[in-house]
Amino acid sequence: MLLFARLREICGQSRMRVDLGEGATVADCFADLADSFPELGGLRESVLVAINEEYATWTDCPSEGDTVAFIPPVSGG
Amino acid sequence: MSENLISVSEDPISAQTLAGLVARDAAGAIVTFEGTVRDHSGKRATEYLEYEAYDTMVIKVLREIAATAKERWSLSEVAVHHRTGRLIVGEVSVAIAVSAEHRDAAFSGCRFIIDELKHAAPIWKKEVGPDGSEWVSGPTAGSDFGEEIS
Numbered sequence: 001m002l003l004f005a006r007l008r009e010i011c012g013q014s015r016m017r018v019d020l021g022e023g024a025t026v027a028d029c030f031a032d033l034a035d036s037f038p039e040l041g042g043l044r045e046s047v048l049v050a051i052n053e054e055y056a057t058w059t060d061c062p063s064e065g066d067t068v069a070f071i072p073p074v075s076g077g
Numbered sequence: 078m079s080e081n082l083i084s085v086s087e088d089p090i091s092a093q094t095l096a097g098l099v100a101r102d103a104a105g106a107i108v109t110f111e112g113t114v115r116d117h118s119g120k121r122a123t124e125y126l127e128y129e130a131y132d133t134m135v136i137k138v139l140r141e142i143a144a145t146a147k148e149r150w151s152l153s154e155v156a157v158h159h160r161t162g163r164l165i166v167g168e169v170s171v172a173i174a175v176s177a178e179h180r181d182a183a184f185s186g187c188r189f190i191i192d193e194l195k196h197a198a199p200i201w202k203k204e205v206g207p208d209g210s211e212w213v214s215g216p217t218a219g220s221d222f223g224e225e226i227s
Binding site: 005008069 | 170
């Protein structure tokens with residue numbers, strides 16, 4: 001699981017390994033994280049997700065070994 | 078598309094360098110764009126910007142954007158480089174060069190690429206100034222979008 005920018009700062013780390021239960025979605029993954037870092041809870045609306053470097057949806061279920069990235073509002077350029 | 082046409086790194090870049098990469102005998106126009114670090118954001122002073130990127134995904138996204146632009150406007154070649162790390166006022170954060178047979182396609186393609194990059198590339202910037210620091214929330218949430226792309 002990868003965390004960037006503000007999300008990285010809130011969690012104090014840029015990557016972590018998580019074991020997800022059977023059928024767990026990306027949303028479940030973020031909810032688990034928000035349990036540990038409550039500040040994340042209010043940010044979900046603005047966050048996009050990617051699985052293996054492709055934009056994905058909150059209801060997608062990552063497979064073992066997948067890389068899930070949480071992407072706060074982008075500001076490149 | 079060769080590797081060095083699309084890149085993300087801490088290395089300085091100029092549109093002039095990229096223009097050299099996209100020059101083609103059949104192309105009669107090269108349009109370039111440089112995004113540079115402003116000394117202010119709204120009413121707040123900026124000392125430097127700290128850029129962070131999901132590098133591998135940025136490359137994928139930029140390749141898709143470049144491929145779309147090439148197809149839509151029959152562009153000859155496209156090069157895009159985005160910098161990461163700490164950039165001071167006046168430094169180039171993003172450079173784009175587009176070549177095409179004629180100028181209209183080159184202008185349109187270049188404009189499309191910078192707009193799409195700002196919208197979709199997983200890159201973040203933090204503005205740091207005397208009043209503190211803040212992650213920029215992007216064009217959709219910002220009040221100075223018109224100013225930013227002018």
